[in-house]
Amino acid sequence: MSEGIGEILERSLACGEVSRSDCLRLLQVEDYSKEMYDLLYTANKLTKNLFNNIGEVHAQVGIDYAPCPKKCSFCVFGNVTTEHLELSLEEVVLRAKEFDQAGADAIYLMTTADYDFAKYIKISEAVKKAISPKTPLVANIGDFGKNEAQELSKTGFTAAYHVVRLREGRTAI
Numbered sequence: 001m002s003e004g005i006g007e008i009l010e011r012s013l014a015c016g017e018v019s020r021s022d023c024l025r026l027l028q029v030e031d032y033s034k035e036m037y038d039l040l041y042t043a044n045k046l047t048k049n050l051f052n053n054i055g056e057v058h059a060q061v062g063i064d065y066a067p068c069p070k071k072c073s074f075c076v077f078g079n080v081t082t083e084h085l086e087l088s089l090e091e092v093v094l095r096a097k098e099f100d101q102a103g104a105d106a107i108y109l110m111t112t113a114d115y116d117f118a119k120y121i122k123i124s125e126a127v128k129k130a131i132s133p134k135t136p137l138v139a140n141i142g143d144f145g146k147n148e149a150q151e152l153s154k155t156g157f158t159a160a161y162h163v164v165r166l167r168e169g170r171t172a173i
Helices: 005-015 020-026 034-050 089-101 117-130 146-155
Strands: 058-062 106-110 137-140 157-160
Touching: 005 020, 005 034, 058 089, 089 106, 089 117, 106 117, 117 137, 117 146, 146 157
Parallel strands: 058 106, 106 137, 137 157
Antiparallel strands: none
């Protein structure tokens, strides 16, 4: 094992803490190496310990399926599909209700990056009315600003799933 990786992983298992420099070192671990599998094992063990081996089921309704203008080589929406499919408001609500009634711990409403925000809010309001008020609603949409974040909150979203992708719009990871 590379120098230091084993010690970092053992320390994280012992006390659950790693330093910034440790994290930067872990980011340098080579894919498919023994160290990567040791890192995955450690992360899995820490997660199971932290959450008492209990998970949640989060369900996602994909509102649309369309080409993305960012054309990242690692993503199907930028490179494979030329189709544009979109669920009706009634179908989105029906799917969300079914997930809610089946016991989903959260429901994500997902769109492609350039989906019309006002239309998304309208659909989201209908979904929020149709599901249990206790079920968290999570937005999974393209980039948005402060005003959109406030509108999402007002609509009833409790979270947003959003990732900053390295080299988005330029190359594969």
